[in-house]
Amino acid sequence: MTVVSVKDRIVNAVTRLSADEERLISSLRKVAHWGKSIAPARGYRDQCARLEWAIDNDHASIGLVRRMVAGCNENCMRSVARLFVEHTWEGYRRRQRFEAEHGIGVPSFIVISPLARCNLNCVGCYAGAYGDKEPFLSYEDMERLVDEARGWGGRFVTITGGEPTMFWERFPGDSRGLRDFFRQYADTMFLMYTNGTLIDDEMAAEMAELGNVSPAISVEGFREQTDERRGEGVFDKVMAAMDALREHRVMFGASVTYTSRNWQTVTTDEFLDMLIDRGCMYTWYFMYVPVGRAPDLSLVVTPEQRAEVARTTWRWLNTRPIFVADFWNSGAITKGCIAAGTSGGYMHITHRGDICPCVFMMYSAHNIHDTDSDTPLLDAIQSDFFANIREGQRDKQNNPLAPCQIVDHPEVLKAAVEATAAHDTQEGQLILTDLHEEVAERAEQWREIADEMWTQSGVYAGFRDTYSDDGWLLPG
Numbered sequence: 001m002t003v004v005s006v007k008d009r010i011v012n013a014v015t016r017l018s019a020d021e022e023r024l025i026s027s028l029r030k031v032a033h034w035g036k037s038i039a040p041a042r043g044y045r046d047q048c049a050r051l052e053w054a055i056d057n058d059h060a061s062i063g064l065v066r067r068m069v070a071g072c073n074e075n076c077m078r079s080v081a082r083l084f085v086e087h088t089w090e091g092y093r094r095r096q097r098f099e100a101e102h103g104i105g106v107p108s109f110i111v112i113s114p115l116a117r118c119n120l121n122c123v124g125c126y127a128g129a130y131g132d133k134e135p136f137l138s139y140e141d142m143e144r145l146v147d148e149a150r151g152w153g154g155r156f157v158t159i160t161g162g163e164p165t166m167f168w169e170r171f172p173g174d175s176r177g178l179r180d181f182f183r184q185y186a187d188t189m190f191l192m193y194t195n196g197t198l199i200d201d202e203m204a205a206e207m208a209e210l211g212n213v214s215p216a217i218s219v220e221g222f223r224e225q226t227d228e229r230r231g232e233g234v235f236d237k238v239m240a241a242m243d244a245l246r247e248h249r250v251m252f253g254a255s256v257t258y259t260s261r262n263w264q265t266v267t268t269d270e271f272l273d274m275l276i277d278r279g280c281m282y283t284w285y286f287m288y289v290p291v292g293r294a295p296d297l298s299l300v301v302t303p304e305q306r307a308e309v310a311r312t313t314w315r316w317l318n319t320r321p322i323f324v325a326d327f328w329n330s331g332a333i334t335k336g337c338i339a340a341g342t343s344g345g346y347m348h349i350t351h352r353g354d355i356c357p358c359v360f361m362m363y364s365a366h367n368i369h370d371t372d373s374d375t376p377l378l379d380a381i382q383s384d385f386f387a388n389i390r391e392g393q394r395d396k397q398n399n400p401l402a403p404c405q406i407v408d409h410p411e412v413l414k415a416a417v418e419a420t421a422a423h424d425t426q427e428g429q430l431i432l433t434d435l436h437e438e439v440a441e442r443a444e445q446w447r448e449i450a451d452e453m454w455t456q457s458g459v460y461a462g463f464r465d466t467y468s469d470d471g472w473l474l475p476g
């Protein structure tokens with residue numbers, strides 16, 4: 001007789017519930033009502049209170065829940081339910097143990113770039129023009145990283161690149177590919193950034209069957225903007241990929257890089273409506289930052305344009321049935337920067353094995369290939385370099401809308417790199433050298449705008465209250 005664990009029973013029950021939107025929403029409300037009083041941590045209690053409020057006020061996020069029930073198959077909903085149960089239950093206990101043992105918080109997820117190769121050559125891509133000779137992470141390297149993160153309760157992994165679907169069927173020299181990897185770690189959720197051009201009906205069907213991989217497809221606007229940056233014909237391929245994923249009821253989203261050229265297009269309601277109509281459940285907005293090879297300052301948005309994007313994405317978050325995350329401007333939600341393995345944050349492992357504080361912070365003092373350690377990620381978290389970055393997060397930031405040591409406090413990153421053994425992980429970077437002065441000047445302009453937004457705007461009032469005892473900038 002098969003014995004089903006309590007945890008699996010809960011996952012099964014939540015998955016069954018997710019087939020009926022009214023029962024799901026009324027059950028979520030009961031859990032939120034109960035959790036806002038008795039959840040073990042303040043963060044959970046606040047989230048429960050917010051969820052209860054959202055349901056009672058039919059907030060846009062509840063519209064998203066309804067869309068997910070209609071648009072995602074049972075395997076995807078099971079993976080979401082499992083992530084929720086694992087994170088709040090087993091994950092919570094593991095995180096408590098980790099903190100007690102090591103005296104530092106636990107990152108919530110890791111980002112892995114198995115390869116730098118790509119079938120496209122987009123303007124301004126930080127991955128740059130790597131050739132086929134670049135190293136890549138093997139299947140075993142990936143196992144080593146994910147196993148370590150799972151040891152501290154991590155059940156969420158982001159895969160990026162290069163173009164990860166190039167390894168979908170098999171890693172070079174291996175009979176196994178990413179699809180096998182996702183199947184092997186069936187209780188872990190994978191967000192996979194992709195240009196979408198290799199996703200056909202067959203791959204979409206495999207993703208639907210797996211349920212635990214959610215592709216976030218790059219799109220830069222409508223046909224004109226996408227093809228301008230990514231190459232002719234790419235927009236049509238992206239739309240075809242989205243259609244295939246929608247037909248197979250895979251949970252998927254979009255990834256938008258905004259630059260001085262396309263920011264006006266990607267902040268129109270028409271653009272967001274197109275993503276919703278195509279079936280996207282979420283979209284990530286990334287500001288172009290001049291890192292990596294051949295950085296182009298002319299593509300960087302001005303501080304005023306950044307503020308306009310921030311206002312738009314925040315409005316959408318509260319009015320549209322799609323999850324909108326603006327990576328640099330959503331710092332109010334994450335309480336600032338999440339780099340360097342900070343508690344609840346993350347770190348990035350490159351295709352060469354370098355462990356970096358953040359995807360966009362391309363410096364490292366640890367490489368997984370240079371150590372036999374069973375815990376290379378923990379070693380990096382405890383390193384002087386990561387500690388310096390985390391110290392900078394605590395000491396130098398007083399506004400979660402200007403959280404970044406790359407573009408908002410570049411002098412902090414420069415000092416951390418110079419004070420430790422960290423090295424460039426990409427040749428040709430200029431952000432701490434030739435571009436430093438210009439980036440610092442823009443950072444100062446942005447901080448002025450961000451200070452006003454954070455202290456004066458009513459939309460951040462709830463967060464100001466929650467953070468009021470933590471040394472953040474306050475009104476007046």
Ligand code: SF4
Pocket residue numbers: 327328336337338339358359360361403404405406407
């Ligand atoms: S370093 Fe900057 S880009 Fe990276 S997580 Fe922190 S705020 Fe975001």
